[in-house]
Amino acid sequence: MQHPFQEFQEFVAEDYPLAPLTWFRIGGPAAYFAKPHTVENLRAVLRRAAEANIPVKMLGGGTNVLVRDQGTDALVVHMDSPFFSDVAIEGETITAGAAVPLTALISQAARAGLAGLEVLTGIPGTVGGALRGNAGSRQGAIGPFVGGVDVLDSSFEVQQRERDDLSFVDRESNLDEPVILSARFELTREEPEAVVRRMRKIWIVKKENQPYGHQSSGLMFKNPSPDISAGALIDQAGLKGTRHGGAEVSDRHANFVIAHPGAKAEDVLHLIDQIQQRVWQQFGYELELQLQVW
Ligand SMILES: Cc1cc2nc3c(=O)[nH]c(=O)nc-3n(C[C@H](O)[C@H](O)[C@H](O)COP(=O)(O)OP(=O)(O)OC[C@H]3O[C@@H](n4cnc5c(N)ncnc54)[C@H](O)[C@@H]3O)c2cc1C
Structure with missing residues (x-):
């Protein structure tokens, strides 16, 4: 029997193991798994999932997800393609795709002499996951640095959510659209060496206190x-x-x-x-x- 995503078989698989994509490395498969290469791919599978009444789950770095042993009936969408991994720096603004690893974003900002995001040093995962859950620690959270976020809304249209419209409190954000596509971060200028020094300090403390091994x-x-x-x-x-x-x-x-x-x-x-x-x-x-x- 044909499955609902048959025509997208170039980037959708059935019964796909999720354990290797999570930090726990345990749990069962996804009934359907998509790795879209463009926003068009993404929109097409989300639309088909809605027509077929199949729930959708977005997967970033899998650092905050535990998959049950029986797996999930959902379509799991992993935006792990270069299309969603761009980083662009202009003045004191960095724009990053949702799939960019947080560590890569923090070190690119530091090298460019842009301060702020180094407070997130040691937090694994991607920009998308960090924005969804306002990732942070005692040093600070991602929310205050966000200037705007591009999302795909429930009608599968790209929308821009501006700073004034966003709220980040504790480990939550009001980004409730199905997909976070990219974000703009507003940072401040500082000597790269000073930013890197702060990154190192935070990393030493984290490594001592958390089970990174x-x-x-x-x-x-x-x-x-x-x-x-x-x-x-x-x-x-x-x-x-x-x-x-x-x-x-x-x-x-x-x-x-x-x-x-x-x-x-x-x-x-x-x-x-x-x-x-x-x-x-x-x-x-x-x-x-x-x-x-x-
Ligand atoms: C060793 C370790 C240390 C950690 N330390 C911290 C810490 O200090 N502070 C902290 O806040 N967290 C911490 N975490 C938790 C985790 O790293 C963060 O929550 C991280 O931001 C999750 O990002 P991710 O890309 O892995 O998201 P995932 O785990 O893949 O997903 C998390 C949630 O975000 C959603 N999501 C992911 N990408 C998108 C997208 N593009 N669009 C829409 N929704 C999306 C998912 O659907 C899911 O609901 C830690 C985890 C580990 C394993």
């Missing part, structure tokens, strides 16, 4: 408030090092779960449950997932 890991929960850290609550609940199957609460930073070889998504979900229950019982905080579960 393990590729198969993920950040779990949002902080309940700016002064209360989810990691500290999990640590105080005595859960560091707790293991279920192949999943373990990191002993370096309790808000990370490590997926050891052979781990199942089910193991991670079990630990998430256990953490939420224990923190609720001991401290009365309902930890909300930052991780997207597909």
Whole structure:
């Protein structure tokens, strides 16, 4: 039987393994998987998915996604093509495609003597994922540097969302259109050496405190408030090092779960449950997932 995306077989596959595209490296396949090369490709598959009533999920760097063991019935769209990976610098403005890795954007800005984005040093993933979830840490978040964002709206038209129309609060943005295409960042001039020095400092601290050695890991929960850290609550609940199957609460930073070889998504979900229950019982905080579960 023909599948709904048959005519797009040049860039759409069926039953496609997602584990290698996520940082956890676990979980099942996508019923349909598209890697569009242009906005036209993208628009065509999104339109077909809407006609066939197939849900769509956008995948960036897969650093904030856990795919269930049974996989997903959705069409997963991965914008991992050079078309969505352009970076252009003009004066103090950088424009970057949604698929640009955050690390590449930060180092290009630093080399050009443009300061601001270095506060995001050490956060993995792409520009698209970072904008969706207002990626950031104690040093700052991506939101304040955004001058405008190009999106594909639910009618599959390209729209420009300007600064005044955007809101970035905690680990959330109001970018609720189906696709983020690119963004403009407004930065400030500074000596490249000074920016690189700050990047190095932030990287040293991050590397010491987070489980970067393990590729198969993920950040779990949002902080309940700016002064209360989810990691500290999990640590105080005595859960560091707790293991279920192949999943373990990191002993370096309790808000990370490590997926050891052979781990199942089910193991991670079990630990998430256990953490939420224990923190609720001991401290009365309902930890909300930052991780997207597909
Ligand atoms: C080791 C490690 C450290 C981390 N440290 C931090 C940290 O310090 N601060 C922090 O905020 N986060 C952190 N994270 C979480 C994660 O890196 C960020 O949330 C990151 O911004 C996600 O980007 P991504 O491209 O990987 O998105 P994905 O994980 O691929 O997707 C995340 C969400 O964004 C959506 N999305 C992705 N691309 C697009 C697009 N083009 N259009 C529309 N929607 C899109 C997806 O549908 C999904 O809902 C960490 C994760 C790990 C594994």
